[in-house]
Amino acid sequence: MRKLSQLLTENQIAKVRAPLENSYWLPNIAYTSGDFFRLETENLFSKTWMSIGFASEAEYPGDAHPLTVLGHLPLVMVRDEAGRLRVFHNVCPHDGSKAVFGDAKGLGRIVGQYHGWVWNLDGTLRDATLFDGTKGPHGLPDRDADLKEVRSCVWNNTVFVNLSGDACPFADYIAPVEDLYRDMDLSDIKPGLTKEGDQVFIERAVIESNWKSVYENFAINVYHEGFVHRGYKAAPNVPRVTDDGKKTYEEIDDRGYQGLRFTSTEADLAYGLVRSPVLSMKDGSVPDFHTIMSLYPNTNISVAPNYMLITVLTPQAPDRTAYDSMMLLPSDVAQQSKYARQREHLLTVDWAIARDEDGAVLKTVQAGRHSPAFDQHFIVPFWGAMCRSFCNRILDDLERSEE
Ligand code: FES
Numbered sequence: 001m002r003k004l005s006q007l008l009t010e011n012q013i014a015k016v017r018a019p020l021e022n023s024y025w026l027p028n029i030a031y032t033s034g035d036f037f038r039l040e041t042e043n044l045f046s047k048t049w050m051s052i053g054f055a056s057e058a059e060y061p062g063d064a065h066p067l068t069v070l071g072h073l074p075l076v077m078v079r080d081e082a083g084r085l086r087v088f089h090n091v092c093p094h095d096g097s098k099a100v101f102g103d104a105k106g107l108g109r110i111v112g113q114y115h116g117w118v119w120n121l122d123g124t125l126r127d128a129t130l131f132d133g134t135k136g137p138h139g140l141p142d143r144d145a146d147l148k149e150v151r152s153c154v155w156n157n158t159v160f161v162n163l164s165g166d167a168c169p170f171a172d173y174i175a176p177v178e179d180l181y182r183d184m185d186l187s188d189i190k191p192g193l194t195k196e197g198d199q200v201f202i203e204r205a206v207i208e209s210n211w212k213s214v215y216e217n218f219a220i221n222v223y224h225e226g227f228v229h230r231g232y233k234a235a236p237n238v239p240r241v242t243d244d245g246k247k248t249y250e251e252i253d254d255r256g257y258q259g260l261r262f263t264s265t266e267a268d269l270a271y272g273l274v275r276s277p278v279l280s281m282k283d284g285s286v287p288d289f290h291t292i293m294s295l296y297p298n299t300n301i302s303v304a305p306n307y308m309l310i311t312v313l314t315p316q317a318p319d320r321t322a323y324d325s326m327m328l329l330p331s332d333v334a335q336q337s338k339y340a341r342q343r344e345h346l347l348t349v350d351w352a353i354a355r356d357e358d359g360a361v362l363k364t365v366q367a368g369r370h371s372p373a374f375d376q377h378f379i380v381p382f383w384g385a386m387c388r389s390f391c392n393r394i395l396d397d398l399e400r401s402e403e
């Protein structure tokens, strides 16, 4: 495994660390190289909390949902008998095949498909079938034969894991998000269902670009909005600056939760998105703000008066990022069939148009990262404070590789 100092020069690091007026992005290699991607996998994603998907994909006891994260790592979500969602490394302790091959519903146990070993839904071995050639059951108390569980936590239907097991408590990690919406009544939000009403609606896409470009584009690169998005170009308040060069939004950069907040009036002018019943504040008033925010390193969590949008970004390769989104809405809007069209429209039209417009540009950004005429480029100070903070947070994490 290469170290940060073997991939970036001292000068390149110093340029990222410089004060905002003279600061630079990470250089191209950070966006294109497999070695850099592995450095991030080992020292960044594995050691903090990261989102991996949605708990509704294994909704009822006995449901299992295998997935691959960070391009290579097999995990599986399993809902145990008590209804608790667990995440395991999806590898069989016997001979290393996957423990669960595909999505499954209502399992009473997990059965290895290679040699028939059996585990309980909490990952403990129930039977090392025919271990000594005789019919069992065979427990193996002296051997390491249980499925390996990963530290996990479910927050608003979103599954977060900490692969290394020693990151801060999840409550501390999610605290900046909870603090921002502290005055909002989110006690009755539920994941929006499909129009059939039988499962949570998840909108999936893949963006052909490095995860950092996707993260950065979503919330903290406010600069691009008025140029990339057809819908916003016509808005009177985009770009988000006044005639005399003042920002019309508030920048938030709190413990890894970064993005912008603006009033509902500003939001209506720009997006015209509010057309379903709204959430309320704890004092009963209607929320008068709209946020577009990302939680380091890979989750977008934005709140409008009528929904919370959560997107899980899954880095698959240096140039490829999966983009899976779900919405939480007031429970009647989330579940009742009369709102089905409205809630689907929010994800499949309103947000999907913006995502695809961004995705098309991000693909060209990824191509540009291969150009020798553009390596490490300067950050535009007026717009780039949050971008500088993002790049520095990445360096902070990657410096662990030197230890
Ligand atoms: S590899 Fe799973 S039962 Fe043998």
Ligand SMILES: [Fe+2]
Pocket: 217, 218, 224, 225, 228, 229, 354, 358
């Ligand atoms: Fe955008």
